[in-house]
Amino acid sequence: MGQSADRDAKWTSAWYGNKRWVYALLPLEGLFRVVAYLRRAFIVLWRQVNVGVPVIVVGNISVGGTGKTPLIIALVNRLQARGLKVGVISRGYGSAAPQYPYVVSESSSAREAGDEPLSIWRATGCAVCIDADRVAAARILKSAGCDVLLSDDGLQHYRLGRTLEIAVIDAERGFGNGHCLPVGPLREPRARLLSVDFVVVNQTSLEGDTTFPRHYYNMRLEPKHWFRVKDLSRLPLEHLSQGSHVHAVAGIGNPDRFFATLSKLGLVSECHIYRDHHTFTRDNFQFRQSLPVVMTSKDAVKCQSFAEPEWLALEVDAVLEKRFWPKFEHELDTLFPYE
Incomplete structure (x- = not known):
């Protein structure tokens, strides 16, 4: 997690965790x-x-x-x-x-x-x-x-x-x-x-x-399908089987909701959190463990130019x-x- 994400997390923790120091x-x-x-x-x-x-x-x-x-x-x-x-x-x-x-x-x-x-x-x-x-x-x-x-x-x-x-x-x-x-x-x-x-x-x-x-x-935000970040081709939700381990990358306002959705799909996520609207680079994806990479559709538009063919984004519908x-x-x- 970067320094800006750390700062955001500090304030979020204070606001939603009822930390007393903010009352000053x-x-x-x-x-x-x-x-x-x-x-x-x-x-x-x-x-x-x-x-x-x-x-x-x-x-x-x-x-x-x-x-x-x-x-x-x-x-x-x-x-x-x-x-x-x-x-x-x-x-x-x-x-x-x-x-x-x-x-x-x-x-x-x-x-x-x-x-x-x-x-x-x-x-x-x-x-x-x-x-x-x-x-x-x-x-x-x-x-x-x-x-x-x-x-x-x-x-x-x-x-x-x-x-x-x-x-x-x-x-x-x-x-x-x-x-x-x-x-x-x-x-x-x-x-x-x-x-x-x-x-x-x-x-x-x-x-x-x-x-x-x-x-x-x-x-409710309902998972619709996966798509490849590189070429936007669609894949069914079953493309990743239940129990699959993934790198879950999120640069959105409430990443926990995305991670919870992945859990409901049966995926086991190693979570990587960045601040909302983070500008991703290829260096953000240098992970030690080789696992499939998944992200939100909002983050995918910023990663298409350097995405690997197997990187996936989750499309959701507002129901x-x-x-x-x-x-x-x-x-x-x-x-x-x-x-």
Whole structure:
């Protein structure tokens, strides 16, 4: 584990392990809350921009991965099934594009586009535009003829006006100690969830929880198939037999969820953890023991150029509880009524 991953792990352990030393930062949390509130109020009242097409924001209120990318892919597929031209807006964390806004294309590399935007483009074929200024990206996609836009991780980017808001929660991690930064992992207080249209809870079961409000919906990430990192060719889940020992590499927000999925597939993993959006090199794969290498599809886009033929990535589907889609379709009907 690298130094940056060690730092991330220290803070994560404090926030989710209820370490007492973080409470010395309570005055800073108070300042953070005040600044966040004033910033939101000012932008919404005076700076928010309506780009002229429906915008669906998919984000979270906590630091770290919650499963947004598979959900965005599922939403894009649903919208495309209605015959809509969909565009996805991304900040492109870690990208180094030649210019911004940057539209992802077949020639884009993970270095130029970033891991999540490239993963979304490969999975859906929809238009994906990257810019820290999400309004600029939205305008590019609108000019390209998109009927509806999805904003990846844009819940706190209030300058971009939005039609619907979807917040994603990792049920395993929850809200940690419940505090905002820097004392806890929250970007905004939990009360923010009262104002969004949908709250999607990423967990292992689709069983309803009666303690959840009505606008909470369960989601499960279900293994779909393997694919070779080198050439993207698909392989069935049975390609690796139960009991196989593997090197499991993860540079995502919650690597433990990936490792748990591998365990459910019957694999025995030697786990290698890197910080979210880590830029992989061939040196990261110099392992002492010769075992199959597996990773997430998000990490695979950064390793394709130097991958060995036997390296595999796991593709997952976001499976939502049945009552989510009728509600989502109802919202779409108000935006795009069928002829």
